[in-house]
Each structure stands twice: as C-alpha cells, then as structure tokens.
Amino acid sequence: MYTRILKYLLYVLFALVFLPRAHGQPFRVDARLDTNQIQIGDQIHLQLNLTQPGDARVEIPSWQDRLGTQLEVIKTFPPDTMGDQGDQSITITRKLLITSFDTGKVEIPPVPFFYQGRQGVDSVLTPPMDLYVQTVQVDTTRDVFGIKGPFGAPLSWAEIWPWAAGLVALGLLVWALIYLLRRRKRKDMVLEPRKTSEPAHVYALRELDRLKEDRLWQNDQVKAYYTRLSEILRTYLWMRYGIKTLERTTDEIMTSLSDTELAQQEAYDMLLGNLRFADLVKFARMQPSTTENEGALQQAYDFVHATKYVGEQEPAAKEGGDEKGDAGEEQEPNEQDNNKQEPKEGPRGNLSR
Amino acid sequence: MNQSVNVKELNEHIRNESSFVDMINMEMNKVIVGQKHLVESLLVGLLSDGHILLEGVPGLAKTLAISTLSGIVDARFNRIQFTPDLLPADLLGTMIYSQQKEQFMVKKGPIFTNFVLADEINRSPAKVQSALLEAMQERQITIGEDTFKLDQPFLVLATQNPIEQEGTYPLPEAQVDRFMLKVVIDYPQQEEEKLIVRQNLAKEFPTASQVVKPDDIIRARGIVKEVYIDEKIEQYILDIVFATRYPENYGLDHLQGMINYGGSPRASINLAIASKAYAFIKRRGYVIPEDVRAVCHDVLRHRIGLSYEAEAENMTGEDIITEILNTIEVP
Numbered sequence: 001m002y003t004r005i006l007k008y009l010l011y012v013l014f015a016l017v018f019l020p021r022a023h024g025q026p027f028r029v030d031a032r033l034d035t036n037q038i039q040i041g042d043q044i045h046l047q048l049n050l051t052q053p054g055d056a057r058v059e060i061p062s063w064q065d066r067l068g069t070q071l072e073v074i075k076t077f078p079p080d081t082m083g084d085q086g087d088q089s090i091t092i093t094r095k096l097l098i099t100s101f102d103t104g105k106v107e108i109p110p111v112p113f114f115y116q117g118r119q120g121v122d123s124v125l126t127p128p129m130d131l132y133v134q135t136v137q138v139d140t141t142r143d144v145f146g147i148k149g150p151f152g153a154p155l156s157w158a159e160i161w162p163w164a165a166g167l168v169a170l171g172l173l174v175w176a177l178i179y180l181l182r183r184r185k186r187k188d189m190v191l192e193p194r195k196t197s198e199p200a201h202v203y204a205l206r207e208l209d210r211l212k213e214d215r216l217w218q219n220d221q222v223k224a225y226y227t228r229l230s231e232i233l234r235t236y237l238w239m240r241y242g243i244k245t246l247e248r249t250t251d252e253i254m255t256s257l258s259d260t261e262l263a264q265q266e267a268y269d270m271l272l273g274n275l276r277f278a279d280l281v282k283f284a285r286m287q288p289s290t291t292e293n294e295g296a297l298q299q300a301y302d303f304v305h306a307t308k309y310v311g312e313q314e315p316a317a318k319e320g321g322d323e324k325g326d327a328g329e330e331q332e333p334n335e336q337d338n339n340k341q342e343p344k345e346g347p348r349g350n351l352s353r
Numbered sequence: 354m355n356q357s358v359n360v361k362e363l364n365e366h367i368r369n370e371s372s373f374v375d376m377i378n379m380e381m382n383k384v385i386v387g388q389k390h391l392v393e394s395l396l397v398g399l400l401s402d403g404h405i406l407l408e409g410v411p412g413l414a415k416t417l418a419i420s421t422l423s424g425i426v427d428a429r430f431n432r433i434q435f436t437p438d439l440l441p442a443d444l445l446g447t448m449i450y451s452q453q454k455e456q457f458m459v460k461k462g463p464i465f466t467n468f469v470l471a472d473e474i475n476r477s478p479a480k481v482q483s484a485l486l487e488a489m490q491e492r493q494i495t496i497g498e499d500t501f502k503l504d505q506p507f508l509v510l511a512t513q514n515p516i517e518q519e520g521t522y523p524l525p526e527a528q529v530d531r532f533m534l535k536v537v538i539d540y541p542q543q544e545e546e547k548l549i550v551r552q553n554l555a556k557e558f559p560t561a562s563q564v565v566k567p568d569d570i571i572r573a574r575g576i577v578k579e580v581y582i583d584e585k586i587e588q589y590i591l592d593i594v595f596a597t598r599y600p601e602n603y604g605l606d607h608l609q610g611m612i613n614y615g616g617s618p619r620a621s622i623n624l625a626i627a628s629k630a631y632a633f634i635k636r637r638g639y640v641i642p643e644d645v646r647a648v649c650h651d652v653l654r655h656r657i658g659l660s661y662e663a664e665a666e667n668m669t670g671e672d673i674i675t676e677i678l679n680t681i682e683v684p
Contacts, residue, residue: 284639
C-alpha cells in the first residue's frame with residue numbers, strides 16, 4: 001500500500017517538476033469496465049479512452065500479463081483511434097480482457113499515458129476503480145461431486161499437423177509395403193529372365209557334361225543319375241525364367257510354365273516327359289534301359305538348346321566376363337557334338353502317371 | 354526295359370483294385386454337387402482308416418456326403434448331434450435292467466455303426482468328447498464289464514462350426530491330434546450353387562447306388578498299405594514335419610516365434626499314410642511329392658500350435674504350412 005502511494009506521489013512529482021504542460025487543449029482519460037462485479041475467473045473488458053490533440057505525441061502503455069497485483073491480462077486488443085473534426089482532437093481506445101482469481105475487492109490501479117508537452121514530457125492518469133470478485137456459492141445441502149475435468153481447448157493447426165504428417169507418412173509406408181509385396185508376388189508369378197553371373201544355358205550345359213562324365217547310371221547309380229538330371233533342369237528353369245522350381249513338384253512347375261511361350265513349343269512336352277520319367281525312376285523304383293538313360297540326357301541337352309536365351313540383352317552373358325568363352329556358340333562344350341547327334345527317342349516309362 | 358518287378362506289379366495290382374474309387378466318385382458326384390475336396394478327403398480317410406474333423410459353416414452338405422458314402426458302401430450310418438447336455442452313455446450305450454430276464458442288459462449306443470457323423474462336436478463337454486475320441490483310438494467300447502469291438506470300416510466324421518464359438522468346448526490339442534485329417538470346407542462355386550438350387554426347386558434329388566461292400570474297403574486298406582513310398586519321399590515328409598518344429602533349421606527363422614509346438618510323430622505317420630491313400634485314389638502304386646502336398650494341409654493344419662505373436666499377426670496354420678511347402682526342397 002505504501003509502495004503504491006509512493007508510486008502515485010512520484011508520478012505527481014514528476015508531472016509537476018519535469019513535465020510542464022505544452023498543449024492548450026486538455027488531455028482526458030477515462031476507464032470503463034463491462035461490470036464492476038464478477039464471479040471468480042470471469043473475464044471482462046477494461047476499456048481505456050484517451051482524448052488528446054491530433055498532433056500530440058502520446059506513449060500508450062503496454063501490458064505483459066498482469067495489471068496491478070490481483071488482475072491478470074488475458075488478451076490485449078490493438079488500439080482504436082477515432083478523430084473529431086471540430087476541435088482537431090482524437091480519441092484513442094485501448095481494450096484489455098482481464099480476470100481475477102482473488103476474491104473480494106480488487107483495485108484497478110490508475111494507468112498513466114505519457115505525452116510530449118511544450119515544456120517536456122507530461123502524463124495523465126486514469127481514475128482508479130474497484131472490481132468486486134465473488135466466490136462461487138457452494139450448496140452444502142446437495143451431494144458432493146467429483147472434480148470436473150478440464151475443458152477441452154479448441155485444437156490449433158500447430159497441434160494437429162504433426163499427427164496429420166504422421167498419418168500421411170504411415171499411409172505412405174503401408175502403401176509402399178503393399179506395393180512391394182504385390183510386386184514381389186507378381187515377380188514370383190511372371191516369368192522374367194533372371195540375372196545371374198553366367199547364362200543359364202552355360203551353367204546347365206556344363207552340369208550336364210559333368211553328369212555325363214560322372215557315369216552314374218553306368219555304375220548302377222540310376223536314381224542318383226536322374227536326381228541330378230532333374231535338379232540340373234530345374235535349376236536351369238529357375239535361372240532362365242526366375243520361377244521357384246526347386247520347391248515345386250513337376251506338375252506345379254509345368255503349370256507355372258503353361259502361361260509362357262514355352263508352352264507352345266515342343267520343348268514343353270520334352271521337359272514334361274523328362275521330368276516325369278525322372279520322377280518314375282526316383283519314386284517308383286523304375287529301372288530304365290541304357291537307351292532311355294542316354295535319351296534322357298540327350299533330351300535335356302536338346303531342351304536347353306531349344307530354350308536358351310538368345311536375345312540381345314542377355315544380362316548374364318554381359319556380366320559373365322569372357323563372353324566368347326562363356327556364351328559363344330563355338331566355345332560351349334560338347335555343343336557341336338551334341339548337335340550332330342541324331343535326336344533320340346525320349347524316355348518313356350512303362351509306368352505312366 | 355528292366356523294371357523293378359515289385360513296383361510294376363503293385364502298380365498293375367492297384368490299377369485293378371482301385372477301379373471302385375472311380376465308381377464311388379461317380380456315385381458321390383451324382384448326389385453331391387461340387388465339394389470335390391470333401392469327397393476326396395472322405396475317401397482318403399476311409400482308405401487309410403483315419404477319422405476326419407470337418408470345419409465348415411452349416412449347409413455345406415457334410416451330412417449328405419457321409420450318408421451318401423455310407424449308402425454307396427452299403428454301410429450303416431448314424432448321426433449324433435452333440436449338445437451341452439449329452440452324456441457319454443448317450444453316445445456309447447449303457448446297462449439297463451431287463452425285468453423279463455431280471456438282469457442288466459447292454460444297450461448299445463449310436464456309435465455302434467460304420468459311419469458316425471459327430472455333428473458340432475465342440476458343443477459337448479470334454480467327457481463326451483473323450484468318450485468318442487477313445488472309441489476312435491481303441492476301436493472298441495467297454496460298457497460295464499463287456500468290451501465290444503466296433504464294426505469295420507469305422508469312420509468318424511466330426512464337424513465343428515468356425516463361427517459361433519460362444520458356449521463351445523474347443524477340442525484340446527491332444528484330442529485333435531487323433532483326427533487324421535482336418536478338412537476345411539468352403540462354399541460351393543456359383544455354378545455349383547445354381548445347380549443345387551435348381552435341384553431343390555425341382556425336388557429332384559438323385560440317389561446314389563450301392564457299388565461297394567464294406568469288405569472291399571477293408572481289402573483296399575490292405576492294398577493302400579502296400580503302396581510304395583520311396584526313401585526320398587519319406588525324407589520329404591520328415592523335412593516338412595520337422596520344419597513345423599524347428600523352422601530355423603530350414604531357413605524359416607521368422608516362423609520360430611510363431612509356432613508354439615509343431616507336428617507330432619503322429620503327424621509324420623498320418624502324412625505318410627494319407628499320401629499313400631491319395632496315390633491309391635489317383636490309381637498309382639507309388640507316392641510322388643504331389644501326393645504329399647495334396648494332403649499336407651489337411652494332415653497338419655490342426656497339429657500346429659500358433660503363438661500369440663502369430664495370432665497378433667493374423668497368421669494361420671494354413672499360412673505356415675504353405676510357407677514350409679514353398680521352402681522345403683522337393684526331391
């Protein structure tokens with residue numbers, strides 16, 4: 001209280017000693033409240049009006065978040081200026097949204113407006129006002145209720161955008177996953193030439209040569225001979241067409257190939273006969289004749305030659321290093337010899353499926 | 354060509370002996386529209402002496418299929434509707450007092466037949482399920498002091514509804530393992546259903562003729578056991594079953610946390626027997642990988658215990674089996 005009185009005295013002293021009046025027209029200030037009686041926490045407007053000469057320079061006070069010790073400034077509105085053409089004066093209106101959380105009589109302190117007078121800086125003060133803040137009446141006769149939850153504040157864009165961005169990112173991630181999965185599935189279904197370190201037919205022909213050199217069936221290892229033969233063909237199909245053949249049965253392999261151009265060729269029937277014949281030997285204890293053993297190998301050679309990739313963009317051949325050595329027609333082992341041989345009758349078993 | 358005499362002869366033998374399969378198929382197809390897989394599974398179960406758990410919504414011709422089959426085989430058929438208040442005695446039979454003879458007499462229950470349709474088996478409590486499953490396993494029933502052998506062929510076809518799980522008693526894993534196959538039936542195709550509707554509107558229901566005797570089935574079972582199964586196929590079967598137990602050993606590390614328990618040795622046995630029966634149905638004297646893959650889902654789907662993690666990821670036993678089949682190398 002003494003501080004406040006001292007502050008007023010200082011204002012008055014300052015005005016009397018250092019700020020002599022400069023203008024003939026008086027400066028008028030007044031302050032108005034929406035109401036002088038509120039309930040605790042209610043928000044009301046405080047309107048400050050300053051009437052001054054049009055050419056006077058006035059410093060309009062600014063507020064942070066408090067006005068005096070008991071009042072809180074919630075919002076400060078921009079100043080509004082209104083001119084009067086008759087006496088060249090203007091009225092500046094400043095509006096504040098205030099509240100108080102103290103109960104009882106709350107004093108709104110005088111607000112000073114400083115202006116430049118003829119003899120220096122002068123000021124004018126708004127009159128002090130009283131605001132009566134009432135507490136909420138509690139009806140003790142009624143039930144006691146729990147504490148009310150906080151009121152939801154309206155959402156701002158700043159709060160929403162991180163979530164929105166997250167949702168969009170998640171959506172994109174899900175889309176990308178679905179896309180990749182579909183692509184992978186499609187890849188599994190669609191036959192495409194597969195990139196390998198060497199062309200598929202080079203690998204197959206080399207392995208068939210090795211099989212021939214190992215002389216398995218001549219040494220009573222017929223089952224092992226047909227197992228390797230079918231493995232070479234299945235691996236060739238895997239490398240050549242990119243379909244999973246090692247994990248599929250003969251019927252499934254043939255079904256996978258039935259949608260390709262291969263199905264229209266004689267090679268398709270050749271392959272089917274060869275794989276089925278190998279199955280008979282592997283799973284039905286079939287003992288093929290010498291002619292059938294040789295015929296099965298020759299049929300495998302013929303199949304590889306008939307279906308090898310001859311396009312310009314043979315990816316494996318380009319990656320294979322020495323193209324002549326790896327993929328050249330003349331360089332392929334046994335190829336010329338094989339081509340000279342008469343096509344033999346394909347393996348046909350007595351056991352049919 | 355020098356062909357192994359045994360397999361060649363067996364193949365010829367099976368060709369001759371399995372001709373009745375085509376007749377059964379033909380008669381079944383006269384009555385059952387579509388549901389080819391169901392008919393095939395019934396035959397596999399019938400020929401390999403294994404019981405079948407059928408899962409499908411009502412109205413998919415489960416009862417009709419088994420009653421038709423019993424008619425074709427000239428066998429007796431009983432349908433038992435499992436309810437929460439069913440008692441073991443209602444199923445197996447009990448001792449009743451005969452005033453005329455002044456002693457307790459055995460009153461046999463509906464299980465004393467050739468084909469049993471245990472409808473909605475999971476609606477009855479565990480004691481009734483156990484009574485049935487023990488009969489399935491032992492193929493004999495003891496009432497009082499008397500033990501009765503069940504007639505051959507004896508085939509139990511139990512059904513359960515995949516929806517409406519409220520108020521049911523799910524079969525424990527150990528009990529489910531006793532079913533050789535668990536067959537999941539789906540709705541018929543549109544064209545098939547159109548035919549079904551037309552038949553019902555016209556009230557013209559074809560009837561199947563009796564073409565096989567129970568003795569033929571029993572003899573065929575003996576022949577099915579002779580179907581040749583190569584060591585490579587045996588290894589393939591073991592690889593599949595072991596992959597359900599130790600997926601990490603087969604490059605399926607991601608399935609490790611998905612499986613609580615894999616297929617039991619009974620799974621390997623049943624997979625081999627069912628593959629033989631399937632080869633027989635296809636009129637072959639030897640098993641090929643296609644046979645194993647054809648019956649693999651039906652044999653294994655109820656023998657794989659899924660973890661919570663798998664359920665959280667909406668993974669089914671079906672998915673796991675498919676993934677295993679797509680990974681294990683075919684011989």
